[in-house]
Every structure is written in structure tokens, then in C-alpha cells.
Amino acid sequence: MKKLFAGFALSMSLFCSISVGSAFAETPLSSAVNAGLGAPYKYAGTTLKGFDCSGYTAWVFNKLGVALPHTSKGQAHEGVWVDKENLRPGDLVFFDTSGGAGISHVGVFVGDGKFYHSADQGVTISKLSESYYAKRYVTARRVLSDDQYDQFMTDTK
Template sequence: MANHKSARGSRLAGSVRGVLVAGAVAAGAVVLTATPALAQPINIPGVGAIEIPGQLPAAPQSPSAPSVAPAPLASSHGTQALRAAESKLGSPYVWGATGPNSFDCSGLVQWAYKQAGISVPRTTYDQANAGSPVSKNALQPGDVVLFNGAEHVGIYQGNGRVVHAPTEGQPVKSTPVDAMPFYSARRF
């Protein structure tokens, strides 16, 4: 008799377990929604056929970001001034020239910002005191960068480069910022 009771208890536990599993499966089928194409019917004895939602395909992965993202632009005026300065790459350096065909360093900065509708002082020393100060580690394209105790100036391009009119015999060009002794930077 003990064996009969034990078997009966096992059957009862199995039935309860089966009902609980069926209930959980049914509840899952109600809670989870799936497209009919992904539903997979399953037959549970004593309950019947129940549709179980299939797994949806994994969402497509976005392409990995480039290892070096372009630096954000400082402002629309800075962007415009930078583009104007870049349009003069290769133009001759002439001391005291303010464009449009030849430049000295501060003349290039003044001319480029004028193209963006911003009035910037003429000399590097005055440019060093205008606009808002910017730390070297916060440089953004279009910022004005001063070198050698404010004796030289250029416009930051991003990615560690500056557009400037270097000196007699060298045209307007792009150079690494660290090629010259950094003094300060300004944002207009």
C-alpha cells in the first residue's frame, strides 16, 4: 500500500507540475506577442496545442564608431571662418597683408572671420585678448590659437592641426598644433 500511495503522490505531483508548466506556458503565450510566422505550436498533454512565440531575430548591430571621431565644430561662425581659411591654403605669406590673395598670420585670421561676419582685431596681441578663452584640451575647429607668446596665430582645424600663414617664403598651410609653442586660444 505504501508503494501505491507513493505512486499516487508522484502522479499527483506530476499532474500539478504539468498544470503549473502548462499554465506558465499559456501565460507566457498571452504575455509575449509574436508574429504568426514565428509562433511554434506545442502540444501539452491534457491541455492541448499552445502557440509559443519564437525568438525574434537579433536587432542589427550599428556599425562600430570610427576610432578617431571628428572634433565638433565650435560654432557656425568658427566653422565658416575655418572653411574660409582653408580655402586660402597655398596663398602667399606677405607681412601686413590681410587678403584676399596674400596674408600674414593675423591678417588670415581677421580675413577668415570677416567672411563669417565676425569682426576680429587686426594684430595677434589684440586677438589674444578678444573672444572667450579656451584651454588647449578644449580646442574645437574654428578656435583661434596663439603661439610664441602671442607672436603668431592660426585657426584650429581639429585633429591636432592649425591653418596659418607661417612666415615669408611659406604659403598658408596646415601644421600640427604641437609644432609651435602653444600660448593661448580664443573662441569667437
């Protein structure tokens, strides 16, 4: 039963936490990304009433005290480059969804090959391996220092 519940919790909000045995614990980072899950899409939106992709990522990181520009291209210049194979929760992932126009979409990587982002259906969870995103992946940036990462991945209880 514990495994079934843990699997359900993981599928519902994948990144809601770090694994502690078969239980899950909320962290500041997981709380920040989950707080916007399900919010509608709104062009230039920056609030729970509606987000565009970079508005959502800026909002998430603002909750953690990290300021980001409100454009995906601007966010792609923050932090340091990280190889796709070395992604960790909290890294920003960037895509070209405009057909060769360069970076035009951003999301927050949450682990297990998944990321949160705001798209036409609102704030949702997608897989980097989905054909649409796999073909359009451009780069990733790490905007949290190791110390911040450790702080924001610590159980809030």
C-alpha cells in the same frame, strides 16, 4: 575605396568638412579657412594676394561676419579663453614665435590637433604637436559663440 578617398580628402584639406559617415560635407567655417589655403605670406597682408598670420585669421572670420583686430596680440583679447584640451574647430591658437616677446603668431584650429595659419611658406596647415609649435604655444581663444559655431559647422549643401 571610400576610405581611401576620405583619407586623401582629409589630408589635403583636413578641415574641409565635418564627417558624415565616410563622406565629407563642406561647411561655412571649412570653406572660409580653405579659401585662403596656399596664399603667399606678406607682411601686413590681408588679402589672397598675401597674408600675415593675423591678416589671415581676420580675413577668415570676416567671411563669417566676425570682426577681429589685425594683430595677434589684439586677437588674443577677443572671445573667451579655452583650455588646449577643449579646443574645437574655429578656435584661435596663439604662439610666442619671437623668443619671449609674448604672443606673436596666431592660427585657426581645425580639429585633429591641426591649425591653419600664414607663415613664411604662406597659408598652410600645421600640427600643434610639431616641436616648433608645441614649444611656443601660449593660449587659445574661442571667438565663436555656441550658436555661431553650430551655424558655421552646418553642411552648406
